[in-house]
Amino acid sequence: MASMTKYARSPRPQGSGFELASWFYMRVSGAILSLMIVFHLMWMHYVIGLNNITFDVIAGRWTDPNVGTLWRTFDLVLLILALVHGINGTRFALEDYIHNRGWRVFAKTLLFVVFFFVIIAGAYVIFTFNG
Amino acid sequence: MSATNSPRGFLAKTISYKGGIGHWSWILHRLGGLGIAAFLILHILDIFMVGVSKEAFEALLFIYHAAIIRPFIWALLFGVFYHAFNGIRIIIQDFWPHMFKYQKQMATAVWIIVLVLVIPLIGIDIMNLLTHG
Numbered sequence: 001m002a003s004m005t006k007y008a009r010s011p012r013p014q015g016s017g018f019e020l021a022s023w024f025y026m027r028v029s030g031a032i033l034s035l036m037i038v039f040h041l042m043w044m045h046y047v048i049g050l051n052n053i054t055f056d057v058i059a060g061r062w063t064d065p066n067v068g069t070l071w072r073t074f075d076l077v078l079l080i081l082a083l084v085h086g087i088n089g090t091r092f093a094l095e096d097y098i099h100n101r102g103w104r105v106f107a108k109t110l111l112f113v114v115f116f117f118v119i120i121a122g123a124y125v126i127f128t129f130n131g
Numbered sequence: 132m133s134a135t136n137s138p139r140g141f142l143a144k145t146i147s148y149k150g151g152i153g154h155w156s157w158i159l160h161r162l163g164g165l166g167i168a169a170f171l172i173l174h175i176l177d178i179f180m181v182g183v184s185k186e187a188f189e190a191l192l193f194i195y196h197a198a199i200i201r202p203f204i205w206a207l208l209f210g211v212f213y214h215a216f217n218g219i220r221i222i223i224q225d226f227w228p229h230m231f232k233y234q235k236q237m238a239t240a241v242w243i244i245v246l247v248l249v250i251p252l253i254g255i256d257i258m259n260l261l262t263h264g
Contacts, residue, residue: 034219058181089164
């Protein structure tokens with residue numbers, strides 16, 4: 001990983017292995033996430049308003065008989081796409097800055113463990129919440 | 132191992148390097164991305180509290196309600212919108228390399244789009260705070 005590559009931020013990795021799949025994932029998920037996150041932020045700030053967020057607002061959107069499943073699906077897709085994008089992006093930074101192999105493996109292991117539990121926790125509450 | 136391999140060497144090189152607007156975009160994109168990833172962990176955990184109890188969730192609602200936290204929310208808003216639209220610029224350049232000659236124009240367009248979207252959101256947040264004073 002060249003952290004100081006001039007201009008071209010991230011040339012497409014050669015071959016067809018994990019790094020190429022990772023390169024495509026960041027771009028495809030990034031394009032989808034851009035649309036979803038703009039919607040998410042506009043909704044929470046404009047439509048609801050930060051100071052109007054309460055337990056009942058969140059519970060209401062997940063348990064709504066008409067659109068509850070749609071909201072849970074939206075939140076689940078956002079959760080998974082964003083966190084996997086975040087893990088992979090953080091991995092790029094760790095690989096750029098940690099040159100000692102042992103520390104790099106340690107940092108990446110910690111990264112995967114933390115994000116794994118966060119994804120499980122997020123998905124768990126989306127699937128099991130019942131008011 | 133060059134000087135860029137130590138954090139201090141990297142910082143010095145980052146600040147002094149004259150890579151132009153693309154270089155600053157790269158720095159903001161990475162810093163924003165790392166900041167967003169860190170916030171996501173907090174955000175998922177606070178939403179997880181919805182499943183624990185109403186009291187547990189409301190104990191953390193100051194994150195979205197308190198005036199003192201609001202500037203951090205605005206920094207985050209800017210970071211998210213910048214990362215999203217700069218990311219779209221990167222996608223355009225990577226998949227359509229002939230667009231690279233418009234890098235500067237697109238980098239400027241990213242700033243305009245981000246500010247046009249973020250500034251009204253900050254205004255709404257301030258109005259929202261005032262009406263709940």
